[in-house]
Amino acid sequence: MHLVLILVALIVFIVLATSKLKLNPFITLLLASFLAAFAFGLPLDSIESTIRGGFGNILGYIGLVIVLGTIIGVILERTGAAIVMAESIIKLLGGRFPTLTMSLVGFIVSIPVFCDSGFVILNSLKRSMARSLSVSPVSMTVALSTGLFATHTLVPPTPGPIAAAGNLGLENNLGLVIGVGFVFAIIAAAAGLFWAARCRNLPSTELEQAEEAFQEAREHYGELPSPMAAFAPIFVPIILICLGSIASYPTSPLGQGMVFELLNFLGKPLNALMIGLGFAAFLLKGEGKLEEFSRHTKKGLEVSAPIILITGAGGAFGSVLAQTPLGDYLGDTLSTLGLSVIMPFLVAASLKSAQGSSTVALVTTSALVAPLLTQLGLDSELGRVLAVMAIGAGAMTVSHANDSYFWVVSQFSKMSVATAYKSHTTATLIMGLVTIACVWLVSLVAL
Template sequence: MHLVLILVAVIIFIVFATSRLKLNPFITLLLASFLAAFAFGLPLADIEKTIRAGFGNILGYIGLVIVLGTIIGVILERTGAAIVMAESVVKWLGQKFPTLTMSIVGFIVAIPVFCDSGYVILNSLKRSMARTLNASPVAMTVALSTGLFATHTLVPPTPGPIAAAGNLGLENNLGMVIGIGLVFAIIAAFAGLFWASRCKDLPSTELEQAEEAFEEAREHYGELPSATKAFAPIFVPILLICIGSVANYPTAPLGDGMVYDILNFLGKPLNALLIGLGFALSLLQGRNKFEEFGRHTSKGLEVAAPIILITGAGGAFGAVLAATPLGSYLGDTLSTLGLGVIMPFIVAAALKSAQGSSTVALVTASALVTPLLPQLGLDSDLGRVLTVMAVGAGAMTVSHANDSYFWVVSQFSKMNVATAYKSHTAATLVMGLVTIACVWLTSLVAL
């Protein structure tokens, strides 16, 4: 029993340090690794080695993938490609179902772009559509924010889900994570869309000068790329990763000759994202393309650095837990409780709600539950993928005042806090609960 109490105490320390003391999550997780190592009684000679190996092993698999995915997202954001992607969806779907269109726009844009940045980029388009189509601005806000949030927490190459997949040993099965993640992200987005329809009568003061604001935002990017160029940097890598995963199925559907070798090579996440980066270069304009690329790369590295460090610290924390007798002890209790994917969800939801960051919740929760997968009945490829989905669902639950995304949505939409809680926060709660219910039902049938 004392092992469980130690684990609970370490989790409380992580929550308290990040939410109340405002310590950086990287430092918090590193300290938690040492605290757990001492508290669980690891030999002193092994502590530093275990933490260092855990940090390096996870980054060796997934660090470069996070960097490349982040740089591609920055280029799509800063060249106006995200705006083109949004306008293309509006053009394809028409304007008969504005909230559905807004949700799909967010769903697609957040695959490469962080949800905070995606909301800022798309807010003026949302306001313009709400005014033109006489749609509820609050309903449109919730549709956009939840569409963005669904893929942000569930679908690689967004860094949070990539890091969680790496912690859970799925770095070579990202195609499977992407495919299953898209299914559950659609479910989450529709749950958010359902709540958006219930918010249409909430008050808003957002629509002044909406059309002018969108035109100004659009002109900021200058000449915009074509839709093909805008979509290619993200959808080509995803397609390659998925094809590579299919090629590696045990049934060998693509054989084992040269075709397999080529597709297997191109489908490796690092190689696929490097190809995506090549397509992203075609979005750059003007004479100083390489100088501009250098600026975008610097920004991408600036954004990726804390995520990489947090991911590495999460790997170190997970390695410490794996080296303790905790897993075998919990095996006698968790296996009889039948918690399965519910436990990763609870851990991630507690971390998300307490400290605000979805990415930190994804990294920390996945690192914490990895040593417990055999006891939870999730120690298979599908079980690990469903664990990523459960952690992602928890990382949605809930976005409130300690989450920067809450303030981006509420302030850019000119909502008061009470309205933001009734609309955005409640929507993220509904999304998380609906998603974990579907993940749990899937685990009952498929595992």
């Protein structure tokens, strides 16, 4: 029990230090990492390497993606491409339900793309839509973040759900997992959208720097790029990542030859975003394109640097917690309660809240639950699928200070930590609870 109390104390420290004492989140998370290491009794000779390793591991994946995504975003904004994208989507889907539109975009994008990368890629589009439609930027942020998060935790081929399905013996029936996951992801996204509508009055500085009305800003750019050219820097990488995911399916639908190798290479997020950056460069016009590109790159680096540092510090904090006996304690304690689909949910939610990574929660919980399926009454094809859904629901409960996604969402949206807790964190709690309630009801009828 004392392990849980230590975790609660650490989370309280992070919340108070960032919201009340106004400490920089980067320093706060580093302090929390050291405090956690000492409080949980990690060996002194491993503390430094654990923190350094956690910092580096998370940035090894998301760091370069953040940089490239930010540079692309700067170019999209400064060439007027983001305005073209906003107007095109509004024209296609209508402007009556902007948060629904944003949620749908995130929902689709995050099926093959990590939610962190998806938010980075789509942030400029979200900001332009919020500005053009005079919609609360916090509501739009929550709509996007929850739309991304729903499929990230529930629908293969995202790595977490596909690993959980494999651990539970469903590697040859991924079609069923994808179909059922899609249904529950819609429910989760709808729950997030519900909360997004209630965040319209929360403060944000994201749009305060806009000195002109949207129409004036549009005219400022003069001749705008075509919709195809404007969307290419975002959707070409997304399409490549999707094709890479399809090529990497266990059934090898595209074989193992040259096509597979090419798509597997181009579908890596870093490689795909480099290509997207190339398309973004084509948006530059007039003389001095190279100098203009250098200016946009410099601005992108300035914007992304603090986000990268905070994200890495969150990874360090999560890495320290992962080295403690906290996860084992929670898993062993909850696994003895015999709660059918509720038990996998509680284990995954505990792991997610304790160490921050949804993917780690999905993989670890599915491995722990696999030998217990018979005792839980889930030892059937549908039972195993519902177990994956329950674990996915837990893996979204909740995104807070030790989750890199929390910092990507809050920092890119220029929200204070307190506002991020009220909006994004609360939304993920509601999503998880609503989703597991629906999974439980289905289990009562179908099992």
